[in-house]
Amino acid sequence: MSTMDDYHNNVExxxxxxxxxxxxxxxxxxxxxxxxxxxxxxxxxxxxxxxxKLPHYLRCNFFNxxxxxxxxxxxxxxxxxxKLNTIVVTGDGDCYGEGGNHFIHTLRRNPDITVxxxxxxxxxxxxxxxxxxxxxGERRMLQFGGVELAPLNPLAIAILHGCGFVARGFAGNxxxxxxxxxxxxxxxxxxxxxxxxxxxxxxxHPVSWYRxxxxxxxxxxxxxxxxxxxxxxxxxxxxxxxGVIYKTPPAEVFAGRFRKAVGDRPLPxxxxxxxxxxxELLSGFRAAEGSP
Amino acid sequence: MQDMNVVIAxxxxxxxxxxxxxxxxxxxxxxYAAFTWQEYESRIRGGQNSYSIRIxxxxxxxxxxxxDVLLALNEGAVxxxxxxxxxxxxxxxxxxxxxxxxxxxxxxxxxxxxxxKIYADTIAAGALVGVLGIxxxxxxxxxxxxxxxxxxxxxxxxxxAAEEGYRRATQGxxxxxxxKLPRRGGRYYLISGNEAIPLAAAxxxxxxxxxxxxxxxxxxxxxxAREEELxxxxxxxxxxxxAAVNMALGASYAGARAMTATSGGGFALMVEGxxxxxxxxxxxxxxxxxxxxxxxxxxxxxxxxxxxxxxxAGHGEFPKLxxxxxxxxxxxxxIVKAFNLADKYQMPVIVLTDHFLxxxxxxxxxxxxxTAGPGFYLADPQEIRDYKRYRLTEHxxxxxxxxxxxxxxxxxxxxxxxxxxxxxxxxxxxVRAMVQKRLAKIDGLKKEISLPEEISVNDVDTVLVGWGSSxxxxxxxxxxxxxxGKKAGMIHFTELWPLPEFTFPEGKTYITVxxxxxxxxxxxxxxxxxxSFQGTINRYDGLxxxxxxxxxxxxxxxx
Numbered sequence: 083m084s085t086m087d088d089y090h091n092n093v094e095x096x097x098x099x100x101x102x103x104x105x106x107x108x109x110x111x112x113x114x115x116x117x118x119x120x121x122x123x124x125x126x127x128x129x130x131x132x133x134x135k136l137p138h139y140l141r142c143n144f145f146n147x148x149x150x151x152x153x154x155x156x157x158x159x160x161x162x163x164x165k166l167n168t169i170v171v172t173g174d175g176d177c178y179g180e181g182g183n184h185f186i187h188t189l190r191r192n193p194d195i196t197v198x199x200x201x202x203x204x205x206x207x208x209x210x211x212x213x214x215x216x217x218x219g220e221r222r223m224l225q226f227g228g229v230e231l232a233p234l235n236p237l238a239i240a241i242l243h244g245c246g247f248v249a250r251g252f253a254g255n256x257x258x259x260x261x262x263x264x265x266x267x268x269x270x271x272x273x274x275x276x277x278x279x280x281x282x283x284x285x286x287h288p289v290s291w292y293r294x295x296x297x298x299x300x301x302x303x304x305x306x307x308x309x310x311x312x313x314x315x316x317x318x319x320x321x322x323x324x325g326v327i328y329k330t331p332p333a334e335v336f337a338g339r340f341r342k343a344v345g346d347r348p349l350p351x352x353x354x355x356x357x358x359x360x361x362e363l364l365s366g367f368r369a370a371e372g373s374p
Numbered sequence: 375m376q377d378m379n380v381v382i383a384x385x386x387x388x389x390x391x392x393x394x395x396x397x398x399x400x401x402x403x404x405x406y407a408a409f410t411w412q413e414y415e416s417r418i419r420g421g422q423n424s425y426s427i428r429i430x431x432x433x434x435x436x437x438x439x440x441x442d443v444l445l446a447l448n449e450g451a452v453x454x455x456x457x458x459x460x461x462x463x464x465x466x467x468x469x470x471x472x473x474x475x476x477x478x479x480x481x482x483x484x485x486x487x488x489x490x491k492i493y494a495d496t497i498a499a500g501a502l503v504g505v506l507g508i509x510x511x512x513x514x515x516x517x518x519x520x521x522x523x524x525x526x527x528x529x530x531x532x533x534x535a536a537e538e539g540y541r542r543a544t545q546g547x548x549x550x551x552x553x554k555l556p557r558r559g560g561r562y563y564l565i566s567g568n569e570a571i572p573l574a575a576a577x578x579x580x581x582x583x584x585x586x587x588x589x590x591x592x593x594x595x596x597x598x599a600r601e602e603e604l605x606x607x608x609x610x611x612x613x614x615x616x617a618a619v620n621m622a623l624g625a626s627y628a629g630a631r632a633m634t635a636t637s638g639g640g641f642a643l644m645v646e647g648x649x650x651x652x653x654x655x656x657x658x659x660x661x662x663x664x665x666x667x668x669x670x671x672x673x674x675x676x677x678x679x680x681x682x683x684x685x686x687a688g689h690g691e692f693p694k695l696x697x698x699x700x701x702x703x704x705x706x707x708x709i710v711k712a713f714n715l716a717d718k719y720q721m722p723v724i725v726l727t728d729h730f731l732x733x734x735x736x737x738x739x740x741x742x743x744x745t746a747g748p749g750f751y752l753a754d755p756q757e758i759r760d761y762k763r764y765r766l767t768e769h770x771x772x773x774x775x776x777x778x779x780x781x782x783x784x785x786x787x788x789x790x791x792x793x794x795x796x797x798x799x800x801x802x803x804x805v806r807a808m809v810q811k812r813l814a815k816i817d818g819l820k821k822e823i824s825l826p827e828e829i830s831v832n833d834v835d836t837v838l839v840g841w842g843s844s845x846x847x848x849x850x851x852x853x854x855x856x857x858x859g860k861k862a863g864m865i866h867f868t869e870l871w872p873l874p875e876f877t878f879p880e881g882k883t884y885i886t887v888x889x890x891x892x893x894x895x896x897x898x899x900x901x902x903x904x905x906s907f908q909g910t911i912n913r914y915d916g917l918x919x920x921x922x923x924x925x926x927x928x929x930x931x932x933x
Contacts, residue, residue: 093796096797120781121783122777122778122780122781122782122783123778125628125777125778127624130788135797137785138785138787138796138797141783142783143777143778143783143784143785144785144786144787144795145624145627145654145785145786146785146786146787146788146789146795146797147620147623147650147654147788148620148646148647148650148788151616151617151620151647151650153617154584154612154616154617154618154620154621154624155620155621155623155624155627156624157610157621157624158582158584158620158621158622158623158624158625158626158627158628158630158632159624159625159627159628159777160624161582161608161610161621161624161625161630162581162582162624162625162626162628162629162630162632162776163628163629163776163777163778165778166628166777166778183613183614183617184613184616184617186613187613187617337608340602340603340608343602343603343606344603344606348628348629348630348776348778348779349581349582349608349625349628349629349630350581350628350629350630350631350752350776350779352581352606354576354577354578354579354748355576355577355604355605355606357577357743357747359604359605360573360576360577360743361743363573363601364563364565364573364741367563367564367565367569367741368402368561368562368563368564368741369399369402369403369405369561369562369564370403370515
């Protein structure tokens with residue numbers, strides 16, 4: 083059995099004191115313990131930003147790469163070793179801004195990975211500029227007259243582009259978020275959780291403002307209905323739903339046909355084609371002996 | 375025999391490639407060494423393109439420009455390529471355009487006698503075989519092989535088409551076909567760079583390629599995608615080059631040998647990933663197939679313009695290896711070396727090819743694999759108790775495990791990091807130690823680098839210095855100069871960064887020969903070896919260097 087201690091390390095945490103990121107970190111640890119995953123079975127991939135530091139604060143394998151490039155890295159990890167629980171930890175700037183193109187196309191591929199976005203509607207590490215999810219009109223450190231761009235709706239994008247598991251969590255509700263993470267990590271296919279994570283340093287509203295507006299989606303909601311899910315994904319402002327917004331039966335995952343041919347072992351365990359096979363293929367470039 | 379040159383010219387979509395491929399394989403099957411190269415415009419239909427086939431008894435893998443035989447598939451092609459035809463050469467076209475030529479209306483015959491204009495290509499190939507004095511049976515055998523999978527009817531129609539073309543040409547030849555190419559015992563591999571590279575990658579244990587299509591690199595991922603299950607190499611078309619390089623890095627971090635392939639513009643997008651490979655110490659092989667730039671440049675032409683770009687690619691300071699093979703055989707061996715050294719030194723390796731090397735088919739007498747083979751350098755998790763991905767070691771190389779291999783945790787970071795891969799700002803101790811550790815790998819790497827190839831350097835005053843795919847042209851240039859009584863030697867580099875311990879003999883006149891406008895090799899060698907160059911033979915019009923180009927340029931400026 084894995085325990086919370088298994089996931090503890092002594093790395094100094096660089097987040098602001100009181101940051102809701104601590105809640106997300108706690109939810110991750112609880113979820114992995116509940117799933118009984120050992121740290122070496124987990125591989126976290128992150129980019130740049132405050133969210134991207136999370137893999138350092140939790141004992142596991144990790145690749146902390148470049149800004150915006152988490153999803154291609156995670157895709158490569160998943161193809162090389164589908165047995166790993168590959169989890170991307172990213173932010174709204176990393177995933178929807180710098181990495182927006184990868185977000186769209188990784189959704190289409192349906193790799194068996196989980197993507198968790200710390201969505202604080204702001205670029206926090208670079209001190210408060212607008213992100214793709216900042217509401218129109220809000221003033222930011224570079225948008226002095228207010229944001230003029232329409233905010234992205236990443237949940238709707240995910241629902242429309244082949245994602246089979248779309249959820250929204252709240253960093254201030256650790257138990258609920260833990261439940262979503264357990265369900266997301268267990269899901270076979272691309273699972274995506276956008277987490278409301280108010281920025282207590284640069285954000286416009288305090289955590290309490292979000293708490294007043296957030297509500298948990300009830301049992302009467304059917305996450306299998308795509309149209310209803312799209313409608314739910316557009317609910318934002320005075321009322322903010324959290325929970326599983328869209329969930330379909332798992333579809334064929336990325337690289338499935340290749341894996342049927344080569345088996346499910348990690349690629350580094352496979353033997354290369356060998357001299358004989360290469361010589362045979364090379365002989366195809368040579369005129370047949372004694373020809374014609 | 376003296377080497378001869380056949381040029382097939384026409385619009386894109388008119389069958390230039392098909393006729394060229396059939397004839398090249400027929401020449402090879404007849405026992406001759408063929409060398410083919412193509413020049414074409416960046417369009418799907420129209421324009422005027424050419425496919426040149428050099429024929430000889432021994433492999434001479436360099437282009438000839440003057441044509442002994444020109445097959446022009448339309449009148450525009452006659453106009454554009456007739457200047458290449460030697461005075462005593464033979465023109466083959468559909469209509470009678472001048473007195474001394476052979477006119478065969480391929481399309482008309484295909485439609486009227488074989489019921490489909492699709493057979494025009496095979497009629498043309500039959501005609502060329504007739505003009506060149508090659509056995510018709512050799513062509514027939516190539517056609518049977520080529521069309522076998524399409525069924526008996528298609529095979530039979532193609533054989534009839536070949537006979538018809540052959541008959542018409544031999545009738546029309548009169549005194550215009552002095553050539554005889556009787557069957558002989560030579561057996562050559564006819565292979566291009568973009569065919570040798572994917573095979574070498576699979577041989578080296580590559581398991582993953584991600585790339586975005588870009589001429590002239592696309593053939594590499596195409597080959598691997600087609601043979602994906604046979605070779606066990608997963609191939610993915612990425613949404614852009616940034617994704618491609620990061621996908622490859624993800625796969626490599628997870629233990630799979632991985633590569634990507636692109637051209638200059640795509641490589642520009644990948645450069646941040648090159649730096650990431652350097653910082654995270656993740657093995658990565660990138661094939662950079664050059665074409666003329668800047669920007670989009672000439673997409674379907676050739677150049678050696680990215681030497682300094684490749685060597686300097688990536689922000690920050692970290693070890694990398696840059697190789698530039700001279701031909702497909704060399705490319706095979708360099709790719710194996712690239713994968714092995716990327717693994718051993720945990721770094722990015724860039725293999726520079728170009729359109730000329732990627733697409734030209736070279737004849738190789740013996741494709742000897744020698745002692746080449748995959749050498750793996752992953753650590754054994756059982757031998758390690760307290761694992762740290764970036765453990766400081768004397769030679770800078772830390773034991774590399776992959777995630778999930780054992781209970782050891784593997785953490786890597788693009789930030790400056792400590793031995794466990796965690797972000798650090800410990801400037802005094804950790805940062806300095808990590809910078810030194812990464813750079814320490816260069817000492818070992820330098821010992822793996824091969825010396826440049828030297829020909830006649832000690833016996834001559836003038837030495838031509840080149841790199842990469844122009845080796846064949848350089849050799850031919852030397853022999854053409856020799857025929858004129860001019861003595862020149864050659865120094866040719868295929869391993870360019872880090873440069874090997876090498877001394878340029880003093881008292882010689884050095885001239886670089888490069889397919890770029892600014893003499894990038896000269897700049898590099900000057901800064902590393904403190905050698906001075908008296909001149910540069912440049913070519914930057916998108917066409918490949920040839921022996922004749924080198925000879926005449928040399929005579930004009932340095933003779």
